[in-house]
Each structure stands twice: as C-alpha cells, then as structure tokens.
Amino acid sequence: xxxxxxxxxxxxxxxxxxxxxxxxxxxxxxxxxxxxxxxxxxxxxxxxxxxxxxxxxxxxxxxxxxxxxxxxxxxxxxxxxxxxxxxxxxxxxxxxxxxxxxxxxxxxxxxxxxxxxxxxxxxxxxxxxxxxxxxxxxxxxxxxxxxxxxxxxxxxxxxxxxxxxxxxxxxxxxxxxxxxxxxxxxxxxxxxxxxxxxxxxxxxx
Numbered sequence: 001x002x003x004x005x006x007x008x009x010x011x012x013x014x015x016x017x018x019x020x021x022x023x024x025x026x027x028x029x030x031x032x033x034x035x036x037x038x039x040x041x042x043x044x045x046x047x048x049x050x051x052x053x054x055x056x057x058x059x060x061x062x063x064x065x066x067x068x069x070x071x072x073x074x075x076x077x078x079x080x081x082x083x084x085x086x087x088x089x090x091x092x093x094x095x096x097x098x099x100x101x102x103x104x105x106x107x108x109x110x111x112x113x114x115x116x117x118x119x120x121x122x123x124x125x126x127x128x129x130x131x132x133x134x135x136x137x138x139x140x141x142x143x144x145x146x147x148x149x150x151x152x153x154x155x156x157x158x159x160x161x162x163x164x165x166x167x168x169x170x171x172x173x174x175x176x177x178x179x180x181x182x183x184x185x186x187x188x189x190x191x192x193x194x195x196x197x198x199x200x201x202x203x204x205x
Contacts, residue, residue, distance in 0.1 A: 023198060024087075027075045034198065039068060041144045041199050042091070048137040049095040052130070055102060066098045145199040153192055160185050161192035 026034035046067050050060050071094060078090055150158050160178060163169040164185055174185045 023200060024078060026198060037148060037199055041141060045137050045141050046095055049092055050099060053099045055099060059102065063098050063102050067095050070094045070098060145196055149192060149195045157188040157191060160188040164189045
C-alpha cells in the first residue's frame with residue numbers, strides 16, 4: 001500500500017469543512033489548551049493583517065497581544081452569521097481597531113507611516129497581489145490546523161482521513177486498502193474532521 005498523508009498539508013485547501021461553532025464555544029469557555037491552539041493557528045493571519053497596516057515590526061508583537069486580549073474579552077458577544085466569512089471579518093475588524101489605537105496612542109514610541117490609519121478604512125479595496133497574499137495566509141492557517149491534528153492522530157486514522165477526504169478516494173476503496181469496514185473509514189474520517197472543527201470555523205475553510 002502506498003503511504004499517504006506525508007505530503008505538505010497545503011493540499012488541505014482542496015476540501016471544505018462544514019462545521020458548527022465548536023471553536024467559538026471553546027473560546028467562550030476559555031479552555032487554556034484550546035486557547036493555546038487558537039493562538040498558534042491564527043497568529044500568522046492576524047500578524048499578516050497587522051503587517052499590511054505598515055506598523056513597524058518592533059511594535060507588531062504588542063499589537064498582536066492586544067488583538068488576542070480583545071478577542072478573549074469580546075468572543076462572548078460574537079454572533080456567528082449565516083454569511084460565509086463572518087468570523088474572519090470579525091477578527092479583521094478587531095485587528096483594524098487595535099492598529100488604529102496604536103497609531104493614535106503610540107506614534108511617538110513607534111513612528112510609522114500615518115497612511116496606515118487611512119488604509120484601515122479601505123481594506124476591502126485590495127489589488128490582486130494583496131488578494132493572493134491573503135489567500136496564502138488562509139491556506140497557511142488551514143495547513144497549521146491540519147499539522148496540529150495530524151501530529152495528535154494515529155497514523156492509520158490520518159491516512160484513512162487523507163485518502164477519503166483530501167484525495168477523494170471512495171470509502172469502499174479506502175476500506176479495502178486498509179482491510180477494515182466502511183464504517184471504520186467513516187469513523188476515522190469523522191474523528192479527524194471533529195478535531196479540525198475544534199480549531200476552525202466553516203467560514204474559515
């Protein structure tokens with residue numbers, strides 16, 4: 001049997017996670033373990049938005065921490081809408097507000113291009129290069145989530161998930177390769193998807 005699942009996880013962008021709001025509930029309950037994973041997975045995306053606002057690198061870590069503090073204190077009031085991208089837009093709004101606060105309050109300590117504040121109001125008006133960069137940031141987010149799950153999942157379970165969901169191999173064929181029942185393949189697939197749902201939202205997939 002040919003090994004699977006050892007390829008770079010960037011291929012994870014080929015499938016979509018149809019999920020509920022398990023991540024939001026976990027953050028509201030403030031599970032330290034879930035929060036740590038959330039920070040690990042979403043930091044690059046938030047940092048990408050911060051960097052786009054022309055904030056000096058020496059100040060970006062502080063702003064990132066302010067963003068996570070805002071997320072922690074306001075997640076209880078977040079309402080997940082039916083429109084895709086709701087959670088992403090909510091996160092981006094938090095980043096924009098913390099960056100704006102930074103330019104207003106810390107201009108002396110971290111002098112930067114004042115155009116960064118003006119750009120916050122036109123973040124949707126991106127050129128093709130910026131759109132591509134943000135899409136890459138989203139792919140990196142999903143790859144991080146998949147890597148975390150992969151390293152905490154039994155190899156056989158991960159391989160059945162990968163073939164069934166990512167490679168789109170029929171369940172019966174996966175079952176034949178691993179000499180298990182179709183039900184066992186579905187269980188393995190569901191187990192991995194549930195772990196991914198603990199880290200991501202459907203509108204982030």
